Amino acid sequence: MTTQNAIDWPEKYLPGTGDNFVSNEVIVQGLTAARVWHFLTDTSEWEGYYDNVADISFPQGGGPQLKDGLLFRFGTFGFPPLDAHVVEFRAPGDGAPGRLSWTARQDGGPEERLDVLHAWLVEDLPGGRVRVLTQETQHGRPAAALAQERPNPMLNGHQAWLDGLVSAASK
Template sequence: MTTYSQPAIIWPEKYTPGETDNYASNEVIIKDLSVLDVWEYLIDTKAWPTYYNNAENIVVGDGSQTKLAANATFVFDTFGFHVSSKVEEFELSNDGNLARLAWSGTFGEGDEFSDVYHAWLIENLPNNRVRILTEESQIGKLPQQLAQTLPNPMINGHQAWLVGLANSAKNKTSY
């Protein structure tokens, strides 16, 4: 029997799932897609609103570009919040079989201040399949409230993001 070990998200200690106030994990595995197909639609924030209706007003850096890169800063509106973010992990393997993207983000003020870490892992699988995993770990009063909401809006929102991303990449949707 052949065994297979899947890569995992690399978590900064502060954001360890189960130690934070809210955590969401979503994954899809899709046939006839590759890491490179998906990566293009994930790193170009101009594409986000075309497949995910919960990401708006996205500005990368000074606004002169739309693609994320290592250490890039960006802001966007999601779940009714204006999130200030910084890319913490940006890696596409040399062979194109694995990609990692993660950003830290903050929103709110005072008692409403929240701190999040959102990570993506994309990997090619045997038989022309791709795995897309996204996870988010959140700290703050608002995330505490989200964690008590059923269904958890983060789970549903991120699943919509994954499905939209995969469909856009598969259909080569223009943006």
């Protein structure tokens, strides 16, 4: 029997406690967690394989490589650039999965306020396979509006990110 790892959730962002939650996963052969990790954590690669991200910047310096504690900004899903903060960063290795998560916020009045945690888990599986799991919990009225749309733009957008990530890492 093989068990798979899970996202480590801060209580504030537990799945099902926000206004929107999505979960996407791929398992593919012929890639390693280390190879996928490069394309996930180097933000200079994102716009090359994912068309729903733009205007990536690092207001306090650093980047384009993500790391623990890094502050960055990016636009996605038509929102003005969100202020993001890497809150978990552990590269895959020694049988442990890679773990990456960031919070992202948009301030403003109640109609604009948004607070999210976007988490990633990248792990090698037996048989030359890699598993990439991404999940996001969102709080705020813009998140609630997204959750009501059909098809769900977050679910489809994150699947496009996963598909692009796998494609980029496969080249």
